[in-house]
Amino acid sequence: PLPTVQCANGTYLSGDTCVTCAWGKYSQNRYPAWRPYATECTLCPAGRYNTESGMARCYDCLAGKLSNAERTSCGDW
Numbered sequence: 001p002l003p004t005v006q007c008a009n010g011t012y013l014s015g016d017t018c019v020t021c022a023w024g025k026y027s028q029n030r031y032p033a034w035r036p037y038a039t040e041c042t043l044c045p046a047g048r049y050n051t052e053s054g055m056a057r058c059y060d061c062l063a064g065k066l067s068n069a070e071r072t073s074c075g076d077w
Contacts, residue, residue: 005017005018005037006029006037007027007029007037007038008029009027009028009029009056010026010027010053010054010055010056011027011029011038011054012027012029012037012038012039012040012041013037013038013039014039020053020054021041021053021054021055022041022053023050023051023052023053023070023072024043024044024049024050024070024071024072025041025042025043025044025050025055025071026041026042026044026050026055026056026057026058027040027041027042027056028056028057043071044058044067044071045058045071046066046067047060047061047066047067048060048061048067048071049061049067049068049071049072049073049074050071050072051072051073058071061074062074064076
């Protein structure tokens with residue numbers, strides 16, 4: 001059976017609790033009706049980052065900059 005809890009963007013479902021995504025990760029809880037929740041947060045793609053928890057998206061690094069492995073900042077790595 002599907003859980004009755006639906007988590008907001010920037011969170012994922014763990015058991016019956018919505019957990020906030022950490023820095024460098026995101027979630028978008030817009031799935032088909034048969035899967036209405038994220039079960040984990042996704043690491044921002046290379047070249048993107050975020051510096052807040054609970055994010056639904058990642059930001060682009062400035063031109064010529066790269067994101068670090070944790071996707072929490074951009075620089076000249």
